[in-house]
Amino acid sequence: MSRVLVVTETSRSNGEFRRPWVRARYAAHVNRYRRAVEEAVSLLAPGNDVTLLAGRELVDRQTLPAGVHLRLYDEESFKAEADPLTELGSRLIGAWWPRRETEPALSVNGVWLPDLLPVAKGILLRLDVLESLAALERVMDDVKPQRIVLLTGASTAERVARAFGEDRGISVKTATWMLMPFVFARLSRWLRSRQERNVVHHMHRQTRRSGPTPAGRRRIVLSVCQTRHFEVVEPLSVSLRKAGLTTTVLAAYVDDETTPIESAIRARMRRVEAAGVPCAYFMNYVSPVDARRIVRELWPLQRRLRRRLKADPEYESLSRHGSVRLAKILRPFAVDAINQSLVISRLYLESARRALDALSPDAVVIASDRRYAERALALVARARSIPTLLFWGSSLLSRDRINTFDVADRLLLIGDDVRAAMVEQGIEPRRLTVVGDPRSNVARLEDRTVLRERIFTEFELAPDRPLVVLVSKYVSVLFSPEEKAAFYRTVAGAVDRLGQVNVVIKVHPNERLPLLRDQVREWGWRDAILIQSYDIHRLFRAADAAVMVTSMAGVEAMAMECPVVAVQTRGKDFEGDYMPAYVSEAAVARVDMGDADGLAAALAGLVSEGPTRDALVARGRTFAARYLHPVDGRLTERLVGVVAEVEAELAARASVERP
16 A cells, blocks of 8 residues: 555635636636546545645545545644744745845845845745645655655645655656646736736836925834724824824835725825824835836846846755755745845835935834835834834734844834743843733723714614624635635624624725625625724724634734634634634634524623623633733823933944944
């Protein structure tokens, strides 16, 4: 009997295709793919010990032959240790660039351009390559296959499996040939590259307007790159302005103003401006003529970097996991970084330099260390010895652990638990300051009855019915389209059974709202209320209960004394080694997906006053206290104090270094 490992492609790592006709074709592809998987394992099962490693929605468990061992990418990913993958990703991305001394053109105004890329590219590489690599390595070490069978060989995961097989001297064959896996693999790569091409295009075409002229002392620049960053930046900017500090908000230009994302950012900027805080785009400071000149100046450098990927043996030797060769698999990612990411980084670096020249801030506060614009602003500010703070607006560390927190003098944190986790990861304690969460603090200060009445009026909810907030979860390698559909159908079924209940669906920022509206109707929820930009903390403050899978939002809901029900795939651990263990520690109620009756019963015990609700609220409050620390009205005072600390450190350092 031979041990055989059958490998399929993974679930899509970046959500669902937007266009209906593409989604329809992909659904048809999934159905055909399932049949191909069934045929392949049915041929191999007799006389062999077969293990199938597959994407969750690409296999029908009911049709698998008896004796086939099924392993799923998402479950294997939850088992993977985060830190080794982070280190591997950083090393592989580092291989894309030559040594500093051999390519001085990559250094601009004292900043090494590749330093703007590692976080964003690390997340992409983890989703598209490293998650499947970790799953494959774990399964291969467990199974020790004598043969590897790739279903089509089209996907990145299957190419990684082939690389493992070649490295270990294991025979690798392809089970079948299908056109569509190659088409969708090519389409996914094209879409990944197109996203950054569009950013470059719109950075050139963006309508410029005059930047604000600062006046007064103690000037603070705050930066945002996504709509959700305003949840921190807006209350922070208003608080600073009221304290007499001159504050300016800089926003990255992410897309055309006609798109929902940019419209939402522009709407939030108008709201901040209405509160008396001036706003500007980064690209206001670089004219279209200058932008085109800067891009042209990069062409010779880009040609040299592309040639290096083909000719430099150092790239080949560095692009390995152990002895597994990954250079060919990673080359498209490296080419995209050279062709697109380098341009975006260079333009943002120039805009950051000119913005700091114009605004002359005493301190810079960024809301993320992942985005090109904010990394550029922070690196230029630090090169000029301007105190730089990263307001880490999260109550937990992300699963990908890509963040290196290398671009800020101080990290401003909203809770004690994330501080402890950062210290454990090796961040210097002196760089970490817990200041509290301005978002939840604002919501907590509002009278719940008044806030509830306002929300009920705004969304035209029935005033005599309880309010349940459903927190959406977007499709990824870890959460399949089938799970998403099952989640919504379970909640819709429970609502039907309960009756007389208001439900508001809070849509994740990464989801496409028009697509989700169509899907929710398909799943039988005709009158659903979907919102994307409304402050989730206010919703939790006003709600009677919240329903989700797992999310940081669970901690935020519990902090607002809103009881939570987690609806999860039966037998699947969504917490892994990164998510706060609020399910396993019973800080929330748990229901299996598909159990609409169980969810209805759980909600019935929570939407009305009583011992069941009181007990869960108390457990949730205790659990959340580890993650969210109240601001207590001293946010501005604490922030200004941190700036003064950094200024003193920088002055002391300068005096030591001064000859």
